[in-house]
Amino acid sequence: MSDSIKVxxxxxxxxxxxxxxxxxxxxxxxxxxxxxDLSKCNLCGACKDACKFNAITIIKPQATKVDLSAYKxxxxxxxxxxxxxxxVSYELLGKARELASDLRSKxxxxxxxxxxxxxxxxxxxxxADKIVAVDKPELDNxxxxxxxxxxxxxxxxxxxxxxxxxxTTCGRSLVSRIAVTIYTGLTADCTGLHIDKxxxxxxxxxxxxxxxxxxxxxxxxxxxxxxxxxHKVMPESVEDLKRKGEVVREILDGxxxxxxxKFVNFIQEEISKVNLADADIIVSGGRGxxxxxxFKLIGELADVLGGAVGASRATVDAxxxxxxxxxxxxxxxxxxxxxxxCGISGQIQHLxxxxxxxxxxxxxxxxxxxxxxxxxYGLVGDLFTIIPLLIKKFKxxxxx
Amino acid sequence: MKIVVCIKQVPDTTEVRINPETNTLIxxxxxxxxxxxxxxxxxxxxxxxxxxxxxxxxxxxxxxQADVALREALSMGIDQAILLSDRAFAGSDTWATSYVLAKAxxxxxxxxxVICGKQASDGDTAQVGPGIATHINLPQATYIRKIDSVDLxxxxxxxxxxxxxxxxxxxxxxxxxxxxxxxxNTPRLPSLRGKMRAKSQAITxxxxxxxxxxxxSLGLKGSPTQVVxxxxxxxxxxxxILEGEPDAMxxxxxxxxKKHLI
Numbered sequence: 001m002s003d004s005i006k007v008x009x010x011x012x013x014x015x016x017x018x019x020x021x022x023x024x025x026x027x028x029x030x031x032x033x034x035x036x037d038l039s040k041c042n043l044c045g046a047c048k049d050a051c052k053f054n055a056i057t058i059i060k061p062q063a064t065k066v067d068l069s070a071y072k073x074x075x076x077x078x079x080x081x082x083x084x085x086x087x088v089s090y091e092l093l094g095k096a097r098e099l100a101s102d103l104r105s106k107x108x109x110x111x112x113x114x115x116x117x118x119x120x121x122x123x124x125x126x127x128a129d130k131i132v133a134v135d136k137p138e139l140d141n142x143x144x145x146x147x148x149x150x151x152x153x154x155x156x157x158x159x160x161x162x163x164x165x166x167x168t169t170c171g172r173s174l175v176s177r178i179a180v181t182i183y184t185g186l187t188a189d190c191t192g193l194h195i196d197k198x199x200x201x202x203x204x205x206x207x208x209x210x211x212x213x214x215x216x217x218x219x220x221x222x223x224x225x226x227x228x229x230x231h232k233v234m235p236e237s238v239e240d241l242k243r244k245g246e247v248v249r250e251i252l253d254g255x256x257x258x259x260x261x262k263f264v265n266f267i268q269e270e271i272s273k274v275n276l277a278d279a280d281i282i283v284s285g286g287r288g289x290x291x292x293x294x295f296k297l298i299g300e301l302a303d304v305l306g307g308a309v310g311a312s313r314a315t316v317d318a319x320x321x322x323x324x325x326x327x328x329x330x331x332x333x334x335x336x337x338x339x340x341x342c343g344i345s346g347q348i349q350h351l352x353x354x355x356x357x358x359x360x361x362x363x364x365x366x367x368x369x370x371x372x373x374x375x376x377y378g379l380v381g382d383l384f385t386i387i388p389l390l391i392k393k394f395k396x397x398x399x400x
Numbered sequence: 401m402k403i404v405v406c407i408k409q410v411p412d413t414t415e416v417r418i419n420p421e422t423n424t425l426i427x428x429x430x431x432x433x434x435x436x437x438x439x440x441x442x443x444x445x446x447x448x449x450x451x452x453x454x455x456x457x458x459x460x461x462x463x464x465q466a467d468v469a470l471r472e473a474l475s476m477g478i479d480q481a482i483l484l485s486d487r488a489f490a491g492s493d494t495w496a497t498s499y500v501l502a503k504a505x506x507x508x509x510x511x512x513x514v515i516c517g518k519q520a521s522d523g524d525t526a527q528v529g530p531g532i533a534t535h536i537n538l539p540q541a542t543y544i545r546k547i548d549s550v551d552l553x554x555x556x557x558x559x560x561x562x563x564x565x566x567x568x569x570x571x572x573x574x575x576x577x578x579x580x581x582x583x584x585n586t587p588r589l590p591s592l593r594g595k596m597r598a599k600s601q602a603i604t605x606x607x608x609x610x611x612x613x614x615x616x617s618l619g620l621k622g623s624p625t626q627v628v629x630x631x632x633x634x635x636x637x638x639x640x641i642l643e644g645e646p647d648a649m650x651x652x653x654x655x656x657x658k659k660h661l662i
Contacts, residue, residue, distance in 0.1 A: 004490070004619075004621075023630050024411075025430070039464065040463070041491075042490070042491055042627075043490065043627075044627040045628065045629070045630075046629070081564075144530070144540060145539055145540070148534070169543055169562070169563050170563075172526045172530075172542075173526075173530055173540065173542040173543075175527075176494065176498075176527040176528075176529075176530035176531045177533070177540075179495060179527075179531075180495060180498065180499075180530075180531045180534040183495070183624065184624050185493070185495070185623075185624030185625035185626075186495070186527060186624075186625070188494070188524065188525035188526065188527050189524060189525065203628070207524070207633070208523055208524060209411070209522055210521065210524075211633065212633075213630055213631070213632055213633070214630070214631050214632070214633050215627050215629070215630050216627070216629040216631075217625050217627055218625070218626055218628050219624045219625050219626070221624070260539040260572060260576070261539040261540075261541070261570060261571070261572045261573075262570065262571045262572070263569075263570060264569035264571055265568065265569050266563075266567075267566050267568070268565060268566040269565065269566040269567070275564045275565045276564070277564040278564065323545070323562075323582060323583040324562065324566075324583075329436060329521055330437065330582045333524070338657070338660070338661065355636070359657070359660055360636075360639075361653065361657070372641060374639075375639045375641075376637070376640065377641075377642065377653055377656060377657075378639055378640070378641040378642065379642050379649045379653060380641065380642065380643045381646055381649060382646070386649065386650060389646055389647060389650040390653070390654070393651070393654045394654065397654060397658065
């Protein structure tokens with residue numbers, strides 16, 4: 001195989017700009033020339049951009065013969081959770097409107113499930129120009145195989161240019177199946193999306209390495225361009241009760257249902273009123289809260305703020321709170337508007353799970369705790385004194 | 401029962417730090433580890449074998465040095481290891497990666513359960529597991545926190561799948577692919593005997609020819625997505641650190657937060 005990345009030795013002066021730019025430590029300088037270790041290189045092109053001498057070339061795949069112009073419209077997968085539309089879908093509709101206006105195309109919502117009429121009206125109000133709906137009793141519970149079979153079929157039939165879904169448990173399980181089935185590009189967990197108007201391409205921005213680096217990704221030769229989008233990053237579309245649109249009802253037979261997988265039941269775990277994934281505000285407890293029973297205090301503060309309860313790994317491992325609350329590398333990644341870390345020292349494993357939060361408040365008695373390095377507001381002191389005061393104060397503020 | 405575990409060797413994200421002056425990643429001394437979620441996948445495979453008998457195989461796609469990760473899996477009790485390594489695989493996105501892993505699983509043949517971690521800590525996509533399942537037309541059960549029961553006669557498995565607000569119980573027929581979360585088990589430490597065995601055991605390496613694959617469908621050429629730019633996010637603004645009287649601190653904080661939240 002001809003190597004897809006090359007250093008042009010005549011042009012390379014060994015300045016080592018590429019060495020600094022490489023996120024994978026794949027480049028070294030030997031005898032004033034850059035050498036790329038292909039076993040580490042993932043051909044991201046950071047070195048090529050950094051090189052001031054055009055000394056690095058990357059051979060990208062040639063365009064396919066697929067007629068890309070046959071694909072139009074921006075599709076949004078509507079996620080329905082226990083009968084209700086997940087708010088991430090409204091965030092996607094808001095973003096889809098922006099993309100569709102740059103592409104001069106329509107916003108189309110794809111809605112699967114049973115008894116959909118009310119939801120159809122609601123999706124028009126939230127910005128859909130058109131709705132492709134599949135109403136079947138078997139679709140009442142989300143089974144990724146069934147949904148993927150149907151949506152893959154709809155994509156082949158209607159040829160959307162862009163396809164968006166939430167980067168939720170449901171969305172991530174679903175969309176990868178679709179992208180593999182129709183052989184197109186999929187970018188996970190995007191925090192930014194825009195159209196490169198010149199190339200008519202969707203530019204997808206996403207964090208990697210626990211938010212330590214950001215990558216921009218495109219799918220130049222495949223359609224639709226698919227992305228899952230992180231919840232709570234983009235604003236919801238505004239509701240307009242006067243909006244109307246067109247409904248396309250697809251009638252499908254049972255061949256799309258995969259009988260190998262059966263839904264048995266759902267068990268809700270109600271520890272806090274708001275779950276982590278949907279929360280605008282999260283109050284988390286760490287080892288500093290000293291005992292399982294003190295999660296009650298964390299919960300009280302969360303309630304006053306209308307937020308959810310999070311936890312550090314240490315408290316989950318100690319059995320103080322269920323795993324579903326764990327924030328961090330081996331738990332959930334969250335990015336709420338406000339994250340309050342109580343008695344959490346801020347180990348890097350925790351930080352990678354929450355450092356993209358908009359505002360971080362840290363309460364810790366150790367002034368050297370690493371959490372203060374990422375905090376917008378740090379309170380050095382005893383959380384057992386500070387939290388009750390905070391609860392009291394926020395209650396007063398709420399009354400006003 | 402024949403079980404395949406798919407693992408990934410990743411840079412230890414917790415070691416990755418940003419140089420505040422140049423705003424670039426500091427990589428000196430960053431070691432490679434098994435993706436944390438894959439440790440639970442390995443442990444679950446070993447436990448299933450202990451309960452139901454059979455054989456366990458670990459596979460990874462990566463450079464030759466990824467054999468370190470495979471040997472660690474062997475030391476925890478996995479029976480066999482296969483390294484999928486080929487220059488033609490370089491630059492694979494999740495589509496192309498899941499394609500190669502799927503083809504390897506097909507070549508192994510007769511597999512009852514494929515186990516993956518829910519996602520890798522470097523890419524965080526959670527796309528490769530479902531991708532593999534789709535390539536070989538297996539049903540999938542993602543984010544599994546518990547295997548309730550296995551009925552070998554009926555080839556049926558009952559599982560608990562972690563969701564945002566609780567969990568759901570699913571019944572899936574084998575063969576199937578599952579991805580697992582941390583709650584499912586506690587990975588064991590390798591035994592001394594396991595370590596000794598892992599050190600000397602032969603590891604099979606398969607390249608694209610062994611899998612009967614054409615180069616056009618692999619690596620960068622077979623990947624629909626392309627990375628066009630990589631950059632470090634702007635560092636967080638320096639925060640306001642308050643010390644002293646709790647009352648004063650709380651007043652100040654609430655005042656500041658009101659500006660942002662209302």
